[in-house]
Amino acid sequence: MNEYKALIEKLFEQAKDKGITEMEAYFREGESFSVNVFKGSIEDYKLSTSMGLGFRGFYHGKIGYSYTEKVAEDSIESLIRDVIGNASVNDNEDDDVIFEGAEEYQEVITYNEKLDEVTEKAKIDFAMEMDSKAYAHDSRVKVCQACVFSSGTSNTILMNNKGLYLSEKSNGASSYIVVTAADGEEMSTGVDFMVSNDFTRYNAVKMAHKAVEEATRMLHAKPVKTGEYKIVLDPVVSADMLSTIQSMFSARAVQKGVSMLKGKLNSKVASVCVTIVDDPFLKDGMGSASFDGEGVPTKFKKLIENGVLTTYLYNLKTAKKDGVTTTGNASRESYKSTIGIAPSNLYIQKGEKTFEEVIAYVGDGLYLTDLDGMHSGFNTISGDFSLGAKGFIIENGVLSRPVNQITVSGNYFDVMKKIEMVGSDLKFTFGSVGSPSIVIESLPVTGV
Amino acid sequence: MLDKNIINDVLLAAVSTGGDFAELFIEDTFRNSMSYIGGQLESTQSGRDFGIGIRIFKGTNAIYAYTNSFKKEDLILTALKAASAISGIKTDLHFNLTNHEIDNIHSYEILPETVDKKDKLDIMKLAYDSAYNYSDVISQVSIGLQDQNQKIAIANTDGLYAEDQRVYCRITINSVAEKNGEMQTGGQRPGCLAGFEFIKNLDIKELAEHASQTAVTMVNAGYVDSGTYPVIIDNGFGGVIFHEACGHGLEATSVAKGTSVFAGKLGQQVASELVTAVDDSTMKNEWGSSNIDDEGSKTQRKVLIENGILKGYMIDRLNGMRMNMPSNGASRRQSYRFAPTSRMSNTFIVNGNSTLDEIIQSTESGVYAKQMGGGSVNPATGDFNFAVLEGYMIKNGKIDKPVRGATLIGKGDKILHKIDMVADNLAMDQGMCGSKSGSIPANVGQPAIRVASITVGGR
Numbered sequence A: 001m002n003e004y005k006a007l008i009e010k011l012f013e014q015a016k017d018k019g020i021t022e023m024e025a026y027f028r029e030g031e032s033f034s035v036n037v038f039k040g041s042i043e044d045y046k047l048s049t050s051m052g053l054g055f056r057g058f059y060h061g062k063i064g065y066s067y068t069e070k071v072a073e074d075s076i077e078s079l080i081r082d083v084i085g086n087a088s089v090n091d092n093e094d095d096d097v098i099f100e101g102a103e104e105y106q107e108v109i110t111y112n113e114k115l116d117e118v119t120e121k122a123k124i125d126f127a128m129e130m131d132s133k134a135y136a137h138d139s140r141v142k143v144c145q146a147c148v149f150s151s152g153t154s155n156t157i158l159m160n161n162k163g164l165y166l167s168e169k170s171n172g173a174s175s176y177i178v179v180t181a182a183d184g185e186e187m188s189t190g191v192d193f194m195v196s197n198d199f200t201r202y203n204a205v206k207m208a209h210k211a212v213e214e215a216t217r218m219l220h221a222k223p224v225k226t227g228e229y230k231i232v233l234d235p236v237v238s239a240d241m242l243s244t245i246q247s248m249f250s251a252r253a254v255q256k257g258v259s260m261l262k263g264k265l266n267s268k269v270a271s272v273c274v275t276i277v278d279d280p281f282l283k284d285g286m287g288s289a290s291f292d293g294e295g296v297p298t299k300f301k302k303l304i305e306n307g308v309l310t311t312y313l314y315n316l317k318t319a320k321k322d323g324v325t326t327t328g329n330a331s332r333e334s335y336k337s338t339i340g341i342a343p344s345n346l347y348i349q350k351g352e353k354t355f356e357e358v359i360a361y362v363g364d365g366l367y368l369t370d371l372d373g374m375h376s377g378f379n380t381i382s383g384d385f386s387l388g389a390k391g392f393i394i395e396n397g398v399l400s401r402p403v404n405q406i407t408v409s410g411n412y413f414d415v416m417k418k419i420e421m422v423g424s425d426l427k428f429t430f431g432s433v434g435s436p437s438i439v440i441e442s443l444p445v446t447g448v
Numbered sequence B: 001m002l003d004k005n006i007i008n009d010v011l012l013a014a015v016s017t018g019g020d021f022a023e024l025f026i027e028d029t030f031r032n033s034m035s036y037i038g039g040q041l042e043s044t045q046s047g048r049d050f051g052i053g054i055r056i057f058k059g060t061n062a063i064y065a066y067t068n069s070f071k072k073e074d075l076i077l078t079a080l081k082a083a084s085a086i087s088g089i090k091t092d093l094h095f096n097l098t099n100h101e102i103d104n105i106h107s108y109e110i111l112p113e114t115v116d117k118k119d120k121l122d123i124m125k126l127a128y129d130s131a132y133n134y135s136d137v138i139s140q141v142s143i144g145l146q147d148q149n150q151k152i153a154i155a156n157t158d159g160l161y162a163e164d165q166r167v168y169c170r171i172t173i174n175s176v177a178e179k180n181g182e183m184q185t186g187g188q189r190p191g192c193l194a195g196f197e198f199i200k201n202l203d204i205k206e207l208a209e210h211a212s213q214t215a216v217t218m219v220n221a222g223y224v225d226s227g228t229y230p231v232i233i234d235n236g237f238g239g240v241i242f243h244e245a246c247g248h249g250l251e252a253t254s255v256a257k258g259t260s261v262f263a264g265k266l267g268q269q270v271a272s273e274l275v276t277a278v279d280d281s282t283m284k285n286e287w288g289s290s291n292i293d294d295e296g297s298k299t300q301r302k303v304l305i306e307n308g309i310l311k312g313y314m315i316d317r318l319n320g321m322r323m324n325m326p327s328n329g330a331s332r333r334q335s336y337r338f339a340p341t342s343r344m345s346n347t348f349i350v351n352g353n354s355t356l357d358e359i360i361q362s363t364e365s366g367v368y369a370k371q372m373g374g375g376s377v378n379p380a381t382g383d384f385n386f387a388v389l390e391g392y393m394i395k396n397g398k399i400d401k402p403v404r405g406a407t408l409i410g411k412g413d414k415i416l417h418k419i420d421m422v423a424d425n426l427a428m429d430q431g432m433c434g435s436k437s438g439s440i441p442a443n444v445g446q447p448a449i450r451v452a453s454i455t456v457g458g459r
Helices: A002-017 A073-088 A113-117 A120-137 A204-216 A235-244 A251-255 A316-322 A355-362 A412-417 B004-014 B072-083 B117-132 B204-219 B236-245 B252-256 B317-323 B356-361 B412-417
Strands: A020-038 A041-059 A062-068 A141-160 A165-183 A186-195 A227-233 A276-278 A301-305 A346-348 A365-372 A384-395 A398-411 A419-422 A433-435 A438-446 B021-037 B040-058 B061-067 B138-156 B160-179 B182-188 B227-233 B277-280 B301-306 B346-349 B365-377 B383-395 B398-404 B407-411 B419-422 B427-435 B438-446 B449-457
Touching: A002 A020, A002 A041, A002 A073, A002 A141, A020 A073, A020 A120, A041 A073, A041 B072, A062 A073, A073 B040, A073 B117, A113 A141, A113 A165, A120 A141, A120 A165, A120 A204, A141 A204, A165 A204, A186 A204, A227 A235, A227 A355, A235 A346, A235 A365, A235 A433, A251 A316, A355 A365, A355 A398, A355 A438, A365 A398, A384 B383, A384 B407, A384 B449, A398 A412, A398 B407, A398 B449, A412 A419, B004 B021, B004 B040, B004 B072, B004 B138, B021 B117, B040 B072, B040 B117, B061 B072, B117 B138, B117 B160, B117 B204, B138 B204, B160 B204, B182 B204, B182 B383, B204 B383, B204 B398, B227 B356, B236 B346, B236 B365, B236 B383, B236 B407, B236 B412, B236 B427, B236 B438, B252 B317, B356 B398, B407 B412, B412 B419
Parallel strands: A041 B061, A062 B040, A227 A365, A346 A433, B227 B365, B346 B438
Antiparallel strands: A020 A041, A020 A141, A041 A062, A141 A165, A165 A186, A227 A438, A276 A301, A276 A346, A365 A384, A384 A398, A398 A438, A419 A438, B021 B040, B021 B138, B040 B061, B138 B160, B160 B182, B227 B449, B277 B301, B277 B346, B365 B383, B383 B398, B383 B407, B407 B449, B419 B449, B427 B438
């Protein structure tokens, strides 16, 4: 790492000579491994070692960005040239800020050394076991489409010429399985996934069985009659929707006039049982971090408390424009990214009722386990959605037959106001957005 | 791009444990992207992607590794690490890297990275002003300008050494209209495998106004009533349904696994006889074209479906071996970070004999999807779901009121049989196609088509 720190110092020195005043570098290096098993043999096997350097700085009072994946001395010239070129056309009136650093950062554990001790063989065996256990679990399993295990480690340095130097070592792993079950002409797909940097939490048999059961229980699904239904959204489905529309909380979207939450601060935007939090300190959270993309300490916050919008998500630039302090939500996906805004771990806080109690409470309605077309049938600005759905009928307080080929439509901002209950079964998506089961008063469903 | 002796040694290291084929993909790409929102520059980024991918085959098993390092010892180490996944003895491979000369048919005049950023900004300003001033209800406009200069070299243990250069430019215009607290969007996103002359020759004002026109039309539209209708899907981006719901099933990636509904159906009727579909990666300067594919094979024009009969697939080397069919130059990847596999390039339904007017006139009542949005498909079942960005009802053979919130829902293979009219107005539109080997530029296209009946989700 010292080798790269020295290179960055050299870059800063030469940039200063060229007229760049304040500047910052973001360096990341990492290793990754991924295996995909198909029908008992390795279909994909992938290894990588990679690195990149992002650079930004002020030239004549305006900020410019550049990056390179050729992290070497002969790249310094182009990094500086591009920052100057980009800053020279920057006519943005809002002030960018390079952060001098803070006194205190809350420690967040993002590295598990035990994961780096897990051998490639153990990871391959895990994927192999998922594959074989899936076929063995049910004769209706037609094909196990993918059995993937991935892991990676990375080191990040964020440093500037205002005294900030932060570094982070982190690792992570994830796995997923996709199963197609068939019964005659009938076909359906089931999925299970796991995200954790603790290898002992991965259970191949459990994941394989879950995916198979999810696929088989949907066989012979049929539509329901068109009408209004009380709806229970599965945690992952609800979290997926929240994830798709999360930019509504971004102060940038609000300032640009592309968030429906514009002008709604301190007013009721959801029903009283809805509290949405952004928690960067969540244990095992994919979005957990002690500092954000600008080096600002992260913090826990409620975005919606008992239905009332309490804050937007800010980085330094948008906070300065609104005359508030940043919420520590500057995002920087990689050294290639410019600074944006993103939540850390974003989730709807859980309630008290178990899933069974939620279904019993609903009595009659629909439990939706799948919404298709989230990136097409869901307008992330207006909140309008019209999505293909699958799930189960809820009858007399219990689940009955499977349902498919229906569409459910509505507006997310209406839905938030029509949430009657949240369950206790908080679950996260493959990313860092979570939700418990939620009950929606009613939505129009098109079937037969 | 990399010394041939180094390439040679890395390839030998890659097959040192019994691999029977190895390939190197070397990439050096310069990128620029600018975004302009709300009357000022939002961000500009410039950079260089640089890396090397190593692929090894043992039978039909494949291993992939990549690194950003260009140092010989790191490359050898990466190759050996990848090779260690195979346990065998060194394969006795003899090869001499021979230059494979490429005739660049996708010429460019102005390398985009040499264009003054101020000139780029002026074009974005023109787009912004034209879109914003189109109507009072336009509340926000965002403009993006991206260019890329990708240089690649491919070498393999067959002795192939080939270099290619791909220069891309694209402008995106997105308008938001707001009325009574509701927002609707419209957009245009032309792109090309060419130099900056492509952007200079565009009628920016017209494109920008078109984007705003869609947003304004839709913010004034009522919701569509859901139900089953005949649907006319207009040309250009309308081809996204064929791309997503059928095209992916014609890629060897899913055919070789037998998971595609089109597997084992060559020579069979898979679509209405009005349908002929082609994937052509040789079209001059088109968004999805290239001289060679990302494993160094010359690209081709491939007839996929002819008069409703399944004629062929898009095939890469590895899946070709699995299927016992030769590659047809369809192997693509986003960058050195991805192993290549069979992908679409410029995929379209060819012209039919009707005119759009005739199709509309012969439709008693239905939905006219003038502009499609994005969508998704379940590859196993073929179930798809696509948003109609700009839609209208058709009443008594005439275009009636605009409708919003419509989504088209169905199964890819079933829809192909239900196409009962095909117009003569073929057009292409540009998209980024995301799949196993990353996100790549791909053209979708078609003339206007009518699907006899399709489920329309709405309210």
